[in-house]
Amino acid sequence: MKQFEHHDALSIEEAVALLSDYEGKAKIIAGGTDLLGALRDEVFLEYPEALINIKTIDGLDYIRSDEKGLAIGAMAGLADIVKSPVVKKEYQMLAEAAYSVATPQIRNMATIGGNLAQDVRCWFYRYPRRIGGPMVCLRKGGKFCSALAGDNRYHSIFGAAALSDISLDLGKVRKGCFAVGPSDIAVALIAMDASIVTTKRSLPAELFFKATALSSTVLDSDELVKEIEIPKLPMGAVQRYDKFTLRKPIDFAVVSVASMLTLNNGVCEDARIVLGAVAPEPVRARKAEQVMKGRIVDEDVALEAAEHALAGSSPLRMNEYKVEIAKVLVKHAIWG
Amino acid sequence: MTANKSDRVTRETAATRHVGFTVNGQYHEFRVGSGGIEISPTHTLSWTLREVLGLMGTKVSCDSGACGSCTVIMDGKAVLSCKVLTIECDGKTITTIEGLRDPKTGALDPIQQSFIDHTAFQCGYCTPGMIMTAKAFLNENPQPTEEEIKDALSGNFCRCISHYQVIRAVMSVVEKEGEHGR
Ligand SMILES: Cc1cc2nc3c(=O)[nH]c(=O)nc-3n(C[C@@H](O)[C@@H](O)[C@H](O)COP(=O)(O)OP(=O)(O)OC[C@H]3O[C@@H](n4cnc5c(N)ncnc54)[C@H](O)[C@@H]3O)c2cc1C
Ligand code: FES
Ligand code: FES
Numbered sequence: 001m002k003q004f005e006h007h008d009a010l011s012i013e014e015a016v017a018l019l020s021d022y023e024g025k026a027k028i029i030a031g032g033t034d035l036l037g038a039l040r041d042e043v044f045l046e047y048p049e050a051l052i053n054i055k056t057i058d059g060l061d062y063i064r065s066d067e068k069g070l071a072i073g074a075m076a077g078l079a080d081i082v083k084s085p086v087v088k089k090e091y092q093m094l095a096e097a098a099y100s101v102a103t104p105q106i107r108n109m110a111t112i113g114g115n116l117a118q119d120v121r122c123w124f125y126r127y128p129r130r131i132g133g134p135m136v137c138l139r140k141g142g143k144f145c146s147a148l149a150g151d152n153r154y155h156s157i158f159g160a161a162a163l164s165d166i167s168l169d170l171g172k173v174r175k176g177c178f179a180v181g182p183s184d185i186a187v188a189l190i191a192m193d194a195s196i197v198t199t200k201r202s203l204p205a206e207l208f209f210k211a212t213a214l215s216s217t218v219l220d221s222d223e224l225v226k227e228i229e230i231p232k233l234p235m236g237a238v239q240r241y242d243k244f245t246l247r248k249p250i251d252f253a254v255v256s257v258a259s260m261l262t263l264n265n266g267v268c269e270d271a272r273i274v275l276g277a278v279a280p281e282p283v284r285a286r287k288a289e290q291v292m293k294g295r296i297v298d299e300d301v302a303l304e305a306a307e308h309a310l311a312g313s314s315p316l317r318m319n320e321y322k323v324e325i326a327k328v329l330v331k332h333a334i335w336g
Numbered sequence: 337m338t339a340n341k342s343d344r345v346t347r348e349t350a351a352t353r354h355v356g357f358t359v360n361g362q363y364h365e366f367r368v369g370s371g372g373i374e375i376s377p378t379h380t381l382s383w384t385l386r387e388v389l390g391l392m393g394t395k396v397s398c399d400s401g402a403c404g405s406c407t408v409i410m411d412g413k414a415v416l417s418c419k420v421l422t423i424e425c426d427g428k429t430i431t432t433i434e435g436l437r438d439p440k441t442g443a444l445d446p447i448q449q450s451f452i453d454h455t456a457f458q459c460g461y462c463t464p465g466m467i468m469t470a471k472a473f474l475n476e477n478p479q480p481t482e483e484e485i486k487d488a489l490s491g492n493f494c495r496c497i498s499h500y501q502v503i504r505a506v507m508s509v510v511e512k513e514g515e516h517g518r
Contacts, residue, residue: 036421
């Protein structure tokens with residue numbers, strides 16, 4: 001790895017101060033499972049001058065539950081989340097999403113904060129610099145997204161993230177980055193209507209993920225995720241996290257679906273359905289949710305919702321199959 | 337009063353920073369810097385173990401966190417030494433494959449012996465990682481089911497398809513332990 005300076009932060013305030021001292025040229029290191037790979041392969045447009053270690057901050061790894069819901073510190077480990085009795089019992093979608101991440105060793109090291117803030121996994125972007133030089137994609141100052149011409153089997157089926165965050169109709173943007181949001185936890189948190197608390201604000205998970213071709217979240221360069229808050233789930237809520245991959249351990253999702261259905265005598269009172277790995281950000285299938293409300297859930301409703309969830313998708317040359325997989329997962333989420 | 341950058345940076349870098357940790361029962365302390373025997377902030381634990389401490393048993397294969405061959409036990413947990421910065425190991429207790437042998441009698445760990453008895457390897461490159469992962473897992477869960485063993489070892493890849501023998505080797509340790517317990 002190329003040189004960087006290294007600081008152990010002892011408090012959140014110190015970490016934030018260090019980040020602002022470096023004026024955007026320092027990065028937080030939590031578990032390091034994502035960051036160290038990106039540093040080794042030199043994929044960042046600008047190599048960081050310093051790493052700020054936040055493992056040295058005490059008391060950020062809690063998992064606490066009370067009558068309002070669950071609060072998880074940003075440094076809580078994925079393995080601890082999977083093992084937590086209260087998560088397993090009341091928030092099993094989160095346990096399933098966390099368990100689906102990578103491998104046992106990585107879950108021993110990885111944190112939930114790092115999972116939410118991780119960088120995209122597009123194979124053009126992540127191509128190691130030392131093997132024949134970098135692939136200069138849009139994220140690295142190139143003119144267009146390499147996935148447009150190259151192998152795009154794992155890329156977005158819902159359009160690209162624009163270079164800057166000027167909001168454009170995602171379906172039509174061609175000049176943008178087609179990498180998909182990689183985080184499994186993100187998808188589950190949106191389905192559970194969680195909030196993300198940072199050092200600057202608290203906002204619904206849905207608004208935290210905001211993809212541009214330069215970043216995947218709203219985080220400023222001197223902002224940290226502090227806590228994740230999940231409200232107590234409604235009585236009778238049926239939660240589920242499904243992830244389609246080629247190999248079970250290690251692989252990132254080809255498509256994932258997190259769902260929370262509130263049923264009363266078979267009638268759908270509320271539904272939240274979120275698709276992962278189909279777009280630069282997790283996608284909430286609002287139309288699918290709406291068509292279910294007030295109806296008795298059966299196979300036809302599930303099929304109808306699945307069609308709505310994928311309406312408006314615009315697959316690339318090699319990833320039309322993802323549309324079919326996503327439909328099947330949505331259908332499964334609703335009707336077994 | 338809030339410290340300014342130079343104060344903060346001085347506290348850590350100029351006041352010669354040290355990193356000290358225990359590997360296989362032996363304490364090592366290094367100065368942080370760029371000299372021959374110093375630890376650079378960019379050094380990974382796998383690099384330090386192999387190139388500085390000469391513990392070649394820990395293998396680096398993918399160097400990307402994706403194969404498990406560099407697994408060591410740190411404070412009781414199986415972690416990937418290629419995804420750990422040495423500078424962040426201050427105060428840690430680390431066990432590598434070289435540290436499994438009984439220090440007094442020299443006897444191999446039952447898992448090591450079982451791998452030999454079951455020929456649970458071909459080229460052997462993935463083997464230290466497999467054994468360290470299994471060791472950490474059995475410490476936590478001495479009587480697992482076969483499914484639980486498969487799950488625990490799901491982050492360890494073998495190019496030579498030794499997986500079947502590996503599962504048998506670990507299961508056999510579990511069965512023997514079970515007999516002793518009875
Ligand atoms: C082989 C492999 C397979 C993987 N598979 C999956 C998978 O299937 N699903 C999945 O979701 N992920 C996967 N990952 C990504 C995995 O690294 C993340 O899931 C992990 O949770 C990242 O956490 P970390 O603590 O290691 O983050 P780090 O690597 O320490 O940090 C990641 C990024 O987040 C930033 N960051 C960290 N903490 C904070 C914070 N509190 N506030 C603000 N920014 C922060 C860092 O600056 C960095 O940019 C995989 C990784 C590998 C190597
Ligand atoms: S060498 Fe560390 S996981 Fe492959
Ligand atoms: S024995 Fe050769 S890689 Fe596993």
